[in-house]
Amino acid sequence: MRPELTRRTDPPRLVVGGRDLSRFFTVTSAPRPVVPELEITEVSVPGADRSYVSGVAAKAYDWPVTGYINGWSDADVADVRRKLDAALYSPTEREVQVPDDPALSLMALYKGGSSPERHRHLPMVDLIFRVTDPIAYGRSRRAEVAGTGQIMTGGTWPARPVVTATPPAGSSWTIMNRTTGEFVRVRADFDGRQTVELDMGLERCRVNGYDHAVDVESDFFAISGKCEVYVSGGTAALEWRERWV
Missing domain, CATH: 2.60.120.860 (Jelly Rolls)
Structure with a gap:
């Protein structure tokens, strides 16, 4: 059966590799495809007038997680940014909890992000994850x-x-x-x-x-x-x- 859906009262969280990064980053949006794009492999059979499907796999995609860095001054933002970068970096893919559906996780690798807005509190930024396994767990x-x-x-x-x-x-x-x-x-x-x-x-x-x-x-x-x-x-x-x- 489908994981039970419950009414969420807390804001969506960024949880990477089992670590809750909410104290560093507040999620405002994390859109992902309703259905991942499929890569279909076809094979031709001699004498046949058509091709046949030999395999189907979900294609990897980039997943933007948008939000703001939890810093109330330039110094706070610089400090939190360093800690967030250290927490996100990994040479291998990890489980990332889907912010709007915490019962599910995606296998993804942090790819990078846009530069945060400067000279303001709580600067907005996009964190980009490469989802190598688009079928959620x-x-x-x-x-x-x-x-x-x-x-x-x-x-x-x-x-x-x-x-x-x-x-x-x-x-x-x-x-x-x-x-x-x-x-x-x-x-x-x-x-x-x-x-x-x-x-x-x-x-x-x-x-x-x-x-x-x-x-x-x-x-x-x-x-x-x-x-x-x-x-x-x-x-x-x-x-x-x-x-x-």
Whole structure:
């Protein structure tokens, strides 16, 4: 279900990497696309009179967060600006809470901003973030499946879970998204004590903490909406974050 919407009485906040920067910066506007632009990959098939869609991905975009620096004098503004710059700088993307929808976050990298207005209190400025993953993250979810089970994913976009399981004794273990037919099969000499971890997003398999190959026919799959998941033995724990357009 959609994250619960509540009436906001406090002004929207700038929260970057879990750190609330409201004492440095007050947000007045943070517009973002209703639906991110999609990049569609097409493939031509010999003998066909049309192209076919082979992949769809959301395109990165620049996200302006407008507001004012919380300084009441030139000296205050200079001091707060230095602290704000230090807090925003990062060589890697971080979670940035969506100011007008605090239940959601975007993965973004602070890119820079316009120069603040000079010679006035509370100078306005645009902070520009590069949103590298335009599909927002919502609540963390978890489900366990033994045999076959139904999962309600939540969100409006497919999510890629991390799966943890202890397969029973045997030569292989399989988890399948029966809704799509995709599966991941791990072949190993299982004795009932090994732990298998599958990261569907990173397309990585580990057995007892060590990288391990999967069967060549495997597809690291996503889950979306209501889906049916099957495991060939034992219990699998699936953990994911809701994804929202």
